[in-house]
Amino acid sequence: MEERRGTWGSKLKFILAAAGSAIGLGNVWRFPTYTGLHGGAAFVLVYIIAVCIVGIPLLIAELTIGRHTQRNPVGAFKAISPGSKWFIVGYLGIITGVFILSYYSVIAGWVVGYVFVTASGSFKGGDEELIRRIFEVVTSNPYIPILLLFIVIAITTYIISRGVQKGIEGWTKVLMPLLFILLIGLAIRSLTLHGAFKGIQFYLSPDLSKIDSMVIIGAIGQALFSLSLGMGTMLTYGSYLSKKEDIFSSSLWVAVADAGVAFTAGLVIFPALFTIHGLSPEEGPSLIFKVLPVIFSKIPGGLIFGTAFFILLTIAAITSTISLLEVPTAYFVDEKKWKRWKSAILLGFISFLLGIPSALSMGGVKFLSSIPIIKIDFLSLMDIIWGNLSLIIGSLLIAIFVGWKWGVKNAVDEIESTGKKFALKNLWKVLIKFITPLAIIIILLNTVYNYFVK
Ligand code: PFF
Numbered sequence: 001m002e003e004r005r006g007t008w009g010s011k012l013k014f015i016l017a018a019a020g021s022a023i024g025l026g027n028v029w030r031f032p033t034y035t036g037l038h039g040g041a042a043f044v045l046v047y048i049i050a051v052c053i054v055g056i057p058l059l060i061a062e063l064t065i066g067r068h069t070q071r072n073p074v075g076a077f078k079a080i081s082p083g084s085k086w087f088i089v090g091y092l093g094i095i096t097g098v099f100i101l102s103y104y105s106v107i108a109g110w111v112v113g114y115v116f117v118t119a120s121g122s123f124k125g126g127d128e129e130l131i132r133r134i135f136e137v138v139t140s141n142p143y144i145p146i147l148l149l150f151i152v153i154a155i156t157t158y159i160i161s162r163g164v165q166k167g168i169e170g171w172t173k174v175l176m177p178l179l180f181i182l183l184i185g186l187a188i189r190s191l192t193l194h195g196a197f198k199g200i201q202f203y204l205s206p207d208l209s210k211i212d213s214m215v216i217i218g219a220i221g222q223a224l225f226s227l228s229l230g231m232g233t234m235l236t237y238g239s240y241l242s243k244k245e246d247i248f249s250s251s252l253w254v255a256v257a258d259a260g261v262a263f264t265a266g267l268v269i270f271p272a273l274f275t276i277h278g279l280s281p282e283e284g285p286s287l288i289f290k291v292l293p294v295i296f297s298k299i300p301g302g303l304i305f306g307t308a309f310f311i312l313l314t315i316a317a318i319t320s321t322i323s324l325l326e327v328p329t330a331y332f333v334d335e336k337k338w339k340r341w342k343s344a345i346l347l348g349f350i351s352f353l354l355g356i357p358s359a360l361s362m363g364g365v366k367f368l369s370s371i372p373i374i375k376i377d378f379l380s381l382m383d384i385i386w387g388n389l390s391l392i393i394g395s396l397l398i399a400i401f402v403g404w405k406w407g408v409k410n411a412v413d414e415i416e417s418t419g420k421k422f423a424l425k426n427l428w429k430v431l432i433k434f435i436t437p438l439a440i441i442i443i444l445l446n447t448v449y450n451y452f453v454k
Helices: 011-022 025-037 041-069 073-080 087-119 128-140 144-161 164-191 197-204 213-226 233-238 247-273 287-296 302-335 340-359 378-418 425-453
Strands: none
Touching: 011 164, 011 233, 011 247, 011 302, 025 041, 025 087, 025 213, 025 247, 025 287, 025 302, 041 073, 041 197, 041 213, 041 233, 041 247, 041 378, 041 425, 073 087, 073 233, 073 302, 073 378, 087 128, 087 144, 087 233, 087 287, 087 302, 087 340, 087 378, 128 144, 128 287, 144 302, 144 340, 164 247, 164 287, 164 302, 197 247, 213 247, 213 378, 213 425, 233 302, 247 287, 287 302, 302 340, 340 378, 378 425
């Protein structure tokens, strides 16, 4: 068993792999999209609070369950709490992983498409109308998005079939820092554009009256999504963590890196956004694909930087898609004793099929592009159900499990089994037992009330 699962090469390698899972489209695409939709700086503020009181405590909790049990999510709950129904949380995570992978890979596919469009010089001149039309060509015809989706899932499946450590460790070390440096460079350009001030205000000066339950739900969902929490990804990654490594400091590194990349992505998008005619923050999933090309057209060497940027973003996305596919794969390998490649191919294929409606929801099929009554596209609907609600419910259950079922004492014993003291253990105990679950329950009840009772 031990041999078949393998472990991370070192603490640094683990941090890189976990950061690779965390940093992805969630930071560069989803964070600006949600910030734009939910009122800008007010959302950013709630997001930061959510990272601290929900995100980091849960990251520690998932890694600890994983390292303690050395299992996939279903096996882990069964190992700690045999005979109970807690393993259902593991199944919820596995299903969520497949669904998130399905639409996430659609966006990753657009990014791949943009590598070619940018490299071909199509954005030269920065004609805003042309940039909008290019987005349509890449996303709204019935074939290209499906082909791009296929490419992303095929690469992901290939890497996962070879084993997660072999697949991930090498990639993140050089490329993630490079992506970050590029983002900082782009942020500087965006911040110095004529008319950028309005964007800076929108992004950084919060209007507290905008905070409502949708903003809070969105921000908690974003904190979880961005840190790959609530569906057992970090639990699974923790299961490959050797008993020597320090969970607390690793968690902080991952969380700070993740939030740093998201925040910088916002500094790229919003100042530039307000200088573009006819584009509003509420643009939705297409936002960054309409703003970034304008910035690339305004910097020297934009073609090279733009192409490099989309290549790096593709890689960041793939280090996340592999973590999404790893969760269900680990389940079939551990529990059903399937071969790794067989599990990966089957699950990759299912995700591909599930992704097709999302791929067709930017105009490819009218019904999917604006679903009657709710009036949103299918991809956004999938993101709300799986990327927000399911992760929130999964996280709530994981917090209750660690806080009340397994017990914080057992968890702290596991964390401290390295011999190193867990510095903020009392704070963490209070958070995971009371504050994290309460915050989630209150906001869930509030939403249900607003939607169904009022
Ligand atoms: N955290 C990834 C991102 O921000 O792009 C997405 C993700 C990966 C979400 C793995 C959930 C997950 F389990």
